[in-house]
Amino acid sequence: MNDVRFMIDGKECLGKPGQTIVEAAKANGVYIPVLCHFEGLKPVGSCRICTVRVGGRFMAACTQPLIEGMAVENTAPDLEDMRKSLIEMLFVEGNHLCPSCEKSGNCELQALAYRYQVLAPRFPYLWPRRDIDASAPLLMLDGNRCIQCLRCVRACRAKDGRKVFAAVDRSRRVKIEVDKKLAAHLSEDQARRAMDICPVGAILRKETGFAVPIGRRKYDAVPIGSDVEKGTGR
Amino acid sequence: MAQEKDIVLRYPKDPSALLDVVRDVQNRLGHVSEEAVSRIAAHLKLSEAEVRGAVTFYHFFSLTPRGASTVYLNDSITSRMKGRTAVARAFEEEAGCRFGEVSPDGKVGLFPTSCIGMNDQEPSAIVDGVVFIKLSPDRARAIVRGLRAGTPASGQVTEFGDGANQSTLVRAMVSNNIRKRGPVLFGPHEPGAAVRKAVSMTPEQVIDEVKKAGLLGRGGAGFPTGLKWEFCRREKAPERYVVCNADEGEPGTFKDRVVLTELPGLLFEGMAVAGYAVGAQTGILYLRSEYAYLRARLEAVLAGLRKEGILGKNIAGSPGFHFDIVIKSGAGAYICGEESALLESAEGKRGEPRDRPPFPVQAGYLDRPTTVNNVETLATAARIVVEGAAWFKAMGTPKSAGTKLLSVSGDCARPGVYEVEYGLSIAELLDMAGAPEAKAVQVGGPSGTCVSKAGYQRKICFSDLPTGGSVIVFGPDRDIFEVVENFMEFFIEESCGWCTPCRAGNVLLKKKFEKVAQGKGTEGDLRDLEAWGKLVKATSRCGLGQTSPNPILTTMQNFPELYEARIQKGRDFVPEFDLAAAIQEGCAAANRQPACKEADHE
Amino acid sequence: MSKPVIATASLAGCFGCHMSLLDIDERILGLIDLVEFNKSPIDDIKTFTKPVDVGLIEGGCCNSENVEVLRSFRKNCKVLVSVGECAIMGGLPAMRNGIPIRECLEEAYLNSPSVDPEDRTIPNDEDLPIILDKVYPCHEVVKIDHFLPGCPPSADLIWEAVTALVEGRPLQLTYDLIKFD
Numbered sequence A: 001m002n003d004v005r006f007m008i009d010g011k012e013c014l015g016k017p018g019q020t021i022v023e024a025a026k027a028n029g030v031y032i033p034v035l036c037h038f039e040g041l042k043p044v045g046s047c048r049i050c051t052v053r054v055g056g057r058f059m060a061a062c063t064q065p066l067i068e069g070m071a072v073e074n075t076a077p078d079l080e081d082m083r084k085s086l087i088e089m090l091f092v093e094g095n096h097l098c099p100s101c102e103k104s105g106n107c108e109l110q111a112l113a114y115r116y117q118v119l120a121p122r123f124p125y126l127w128p129r130r131d132i133d134a135s136a137p138l139l140m141l142d143g144n145r146c147i148q149c150l151r152c153v154r155a156c157r158a159k160d161g162r163k164v165f166a167a168v169d170r171s172r173r174v175k176i177e178v179d180k181k182l183a184a185h186l187s188e189d190q191a192r193r194a195m196d197i198c199p200v201g202a203i204l205r206k207e208t209g210f211a212v213p214i215g216r217r218k219y220d221a222v223p224i225g226s227d228v229e230k231g232t233g234r
Numbered sequence B: 001m002a003q004e005k006d007i008v009l010r011y012p013k014d015p016s017a018l019l020d021v022v023r024d025v026q027n028r029l030g031h032v033s034e035e036a037v038s039r040i041a042a043h044l045k046l047s048e049a050e051v052r053g054a055v056t057f058y059h060f061f062s063l064t065p066r067g068a069s070t071v072y073l074n075d076s077i078t079s080r081m082k083g084r085t086a087v088a089r090a091f092e093e094e095a096g097c098r099f100g101e102v103s104p105d106g107k108v109g110l111f112p113t114s115c116i117g118m119n120d121q122e123p124s125a126i127v128d129g130v131v132f133i134k135l136s137p138d139r140a141r142a143i144v145r146g147l148r149a150g151t152p153a154s155g156q157v158t159e160f161g162d163g164a165n166q167s168t169l170v171r172a173m174v175s176n177n178i179r180k181r182g183p184v185l186f187g188p189h190e191p192g193a194a195v196r197k198a199v200s201m202t203p204e205q206v207i208d209e210v211k212k213a214g215l216l217g218r219g220g221a222g223f224p225t226g227l228k229w230e231f232c233r234r235e236k237a238p239e240r241y242v243v244c245n246a247d248e249g250e251p252g253t254f255k256d257r258v259v260l261t262e263l264p265g266l267l268f269e270g271m272a273v274a275g276y277a278v279g280a281q282t283g284i285l286y287l288r289s290e291y292a293y294l295r296a297r298l299e300a301v302l303a304g305l306r307k308e309g310i311l312g313k314n315i316a317g318s319p320g321f322h323f324d325i326v327i328k329s330g331a332g333a334y335i336c337g338e339e340s341a342l343l344e345s346a347e348g349k350r351g352e353p354r355d356r357p358p359f360p361v362q363a364g365y366l367d368r369p370t371t372v373n374n375v376e377t378l379a380t381a382a383r384i385v386v387e388g389a390a391w392f393k394a395m396g397t398p399k400s401a402g403t404k405l406l407s408v409s410g411d412c413a414r415p416g417v418y419e420v421e422y423g424l425s426i427a428e429l430l431d432m433a434g435a436p437e438a439k440a441v442q443v444g445g446p447s448g449t450c451v452s453k454a455g456y457q458r459k460i461c462f463s464d465l466p467t468g469g470s471v472i473v474f475g476p477d478r479d480i481f482e483v484v485e486n487f488m489e490f491f492i493e494e495s496c497g498w499c500t501p502c503r504a505g506n507v508l509l510k511k512k513f514e515k516v517a518q519g520k521g522t523e524g525d526l527r528d529l530e531a532w533g534k535l536v537k538a539t540s541r542c543g544l545g546q547t548s549p550n551p552i553l554t555t556m557q558n559f560p561e562l563y564e565a566r567i568q569k570g571r572d573f574v575p576e577f578d579l580a581a582a583i584q585e586g587c588a589a590a591n592r593q594p595a596c597k598e599a600d601h602e
Numbered sequence C: 001m002s003k004p005v006i007a008t009a010s011l012a013g014c015f016g017c018h019m020s021l022l023d024i025d026e027r028i029l030g031l032i033d034l035v036e037f038n039k040s041p042i043d044d045i046k047t048f049t050k051p052v053d054v055g056l057i058e059g060g061c062c063n064s065e066n067v068e069v070l071r072s073f074r075k076n077c078k079v080l081v082s083v084g085e086c087a088i089m090g091g092l093p094a095m096r097n098g099i100p101i102r103e104c105l106e107e108a109y110l111n112s113p114s115v116d117p118e119d120r121t122i123p124n125d126e127d128l129p130i131i132l133d134k135v136y137p138c139h140e141v142v143k144i145d146h147f148l149p150g151c152p153p154s155a156d157l158i159w160e161a162v163t164a165l166v167e168g169r170p171l172q173l174t175y176d177l178i179k180f181d
């Protein structure tokens, strides 16, 4: 099929039909920040941090397929400030105590906060009461840090296809639950994958952690997205 | 009493049966027990977490007991205006528990619920599926006493409403309150005429007629109906569906309820016409659970239509055109009125909206092309097919053709349903409804616009004041801030929770609004309200979040003086923090008196 | 010309941020050349003796005394800076924020196994500050002008910020300086 021509902030780009804006941008060396998106999983547009503007309309770049000739705005100051607001919202909505979090330094939410220079959120902290479920033998699920990205819900299934994680309740009370029966039989690989797929420190493999010293963690020295911008993104 | 097992095994081993099983269990056992969750999961090959996810999404399902009898008291602003607080207190006193709890004897559970579509007869409540209207504190007490004494809710219905509410299959206290009958929906209609006329035309001609009539969707978004049908028809697929959106959840609307009560035949004809036009054989009526009391009658009307050959095989004498309708139920979730969330729910899942594209006309119910239309839209389409596009187009305004059903409630002498031509001004409507003193009018429900007196010459039509039907009138003594707070709480509660701006943003907006309402706001806080409102609208994933800041934004725009009067002008920082409040609990726990130096001073 | 005046305080913090301030190595000598300290645990001056240019606050507000100190800093300092995670968002003390304060006090002073069974009382001496229902970030109590994140903020960040503020130039917060741990 023919390539699709489109523009991001004035830069001419080529993409494949059906490709989403985020994926196509990446292939063109343009970073659009994402949090809920994970390559290979069906996009769900839950975090909204990839919001871009096309023809005056806002849309999530992770779910919107390319349209021939579309002109995507990605770095307009008002857009970037909206993204920063959404990042700040995720911080105040949960209980993120980075200094005591195992994921610190490797956390994508925190990395975005660094990239966007979030010093103190503009929103008041909500301090919700959230649970920690440590009943599974290999995994711990800490609701305080969950950002409802639904990556685990999409990615983690038992051998027979049942979902290991699911969203329960709704509205501000919505939370991720791990299925107790399925979690009891997770393999080491499945547990690892669950931890790795979680962008934040909500899913942790028990009995590991703090393995990499401060200074050598993923986002200690380079901002999230620099791999894409240097054209080294896959 | 291994009832769970017996109930669950009756259903097909198909995940799309999930909500049906859950509803059955909830209705019979009063909650969905751990045992039931486990059995349902095993039967449908789902994980227990998934089953719990679906149960907890819907307001009328519960993992914990809700009492032998359950009272759901409407929490809409109109209900509050009409005396809900005293009624709620009476329920609590008589039941011996607070709202959100079950009485100590387990006999009665009390729960608040979002608007149940009875805004013209508030305060209203649903008790074990039976609707009670115009409640007084005495009546509330009597209901609870009756339930305790063993008289079921249905046995406590004393008088019936008007029209078909009296039919043996309904027997509801609900009133239609039809105040103005217009020529389209309430015009004379010969049963079956629309389907017979449609099958005498080609599907393309039917679509063309509806397009020419300029019919725009009545559910809120105003999409051209003919175009939607054309898109749906054009998709190549072995099957297509017609879905009637009878979720009617926008607070203040109840006109679809009146159509379902008085004009179900016309509605079902409209669905069959749509089916003929798009090439579908199955129609689904997605009926909000608040209207479950209408279901038996609707089923009977469907049976009658089948008998008359208006539904079924080769209908209206047209060989090869088969069309039938099934009814599916909601379970208490406003978001299920959003068409893609409705489809998810109809498929037995959590009612979370889908991403578009693909649109429902491309991949809707079970991924088949589906046209989702509002109740009123479909009934109107049936009439257009009979009377012709020109007849319809002659009414209303050039860009908003025809008539609209309005649900008028609040501070007015004649609340109820009005069928009016588009282009009617608010002033004219207030005149009809008997509200000469109105201080504000909410058009289009919480997601619409709060209009001040200065806007009473504005017109009800798609280009000025669009509305799905909800019009709520506020009299001179009403506190607009209380209204805004109620609406924001509604959106917070009804957000599906999927995306960040709607899930968290509305909570933060309401918090900031309350800061201003409490007199602790600054000019900066007003700017924040505007910016955060814009943010939530721009970045939310579906129509709920994209309109949820409207109660704040439209009142800021139309009632700026109210906000000006509440803020502390000229100060650049006023904390929400209140030392006196912050030390209260600590003092109480330690049995100390707060010393006066701790009193809040700046 | 007199030197810019700095004041510091530790509210509900661990003094880690103050340690980090002292961790600027030999630059501390430069700092002392550059500024004069007023009320601060570093020089043990207990009350404000003159108007202050820059106030550095470590820790959030967990009791009534923290609030009073913070308010007096706001009154006496031209520029007020939240230094470290505790000042910015409550930090580890805020782990209690989801739990009602009564529950916390009862657990700590009445029900915990380590409590002396003879002395199960929630401390109530009138001289003790009163605990707040939550730990509050400083900027929810008074207006804060700048935020220096980190637990603790690195010595480099503090150096950069303090020198920028007293010299009146904008803060240059490069990627390596912004860390939450």
Ligand SMILES: Cc1cc2nc3c(=O)[nH]c(=O)nc-3n(C[C@H](O)[C@H](O)[C@H](O)COP(=O)(O)O)c2cc1C
Pocket: B216, B217, B218, B219, B220, B221, B222, B223, B225, B245, B246, B247, B248, B249, B250, B334, B335, B336, B337, B338, B339, B340, B372, B373, B374, B375, B377, B378, B542, B543, B544
């Ligand atoms: C949050 C939300 C709630 C909605 N609720 C309803 C509803 O209760 N009834 C309805 O007909 N449309 C509702 N809609 C609009 C539907 O998504 C859809 O546009 C409509 O059913 C299409 O029918 P129409 O073209 O006939 O208007 C809602 C939309 C949103 C975003």
Ligand code: SF4
Pocket: A095, A096, A097, A098, A099, A101, A102, A103, A104, A105, A107, A108, A109, A110, A145, A200, A201, A202
């Ligand atoms: S999950 Fe990320 S943002 Fe949250 S506390 Fe851990 S490191 Fe910080």
Ligand code: SF4
Pocket: A145, A146, A147, A148, A149, A150, A151, A152, A153, A165, A176, A197, A198, A199, A200, A202, A203
């Ligand atoms: S647990 Fe992790 S992966 Fe799952 S939704 Fe929460 S943040 Fe996302």
Ligand code: SF4
Pocket: B335, B353, B494, B495, B496, B497, B498, B499, B500, B502, B503, B540, B541, B542, B543, B544, B545, B546
């Ligand atoms: S806008 Fe609200 S209702 Fe819509 S998807 Fe997002 S969270 Fe759900």
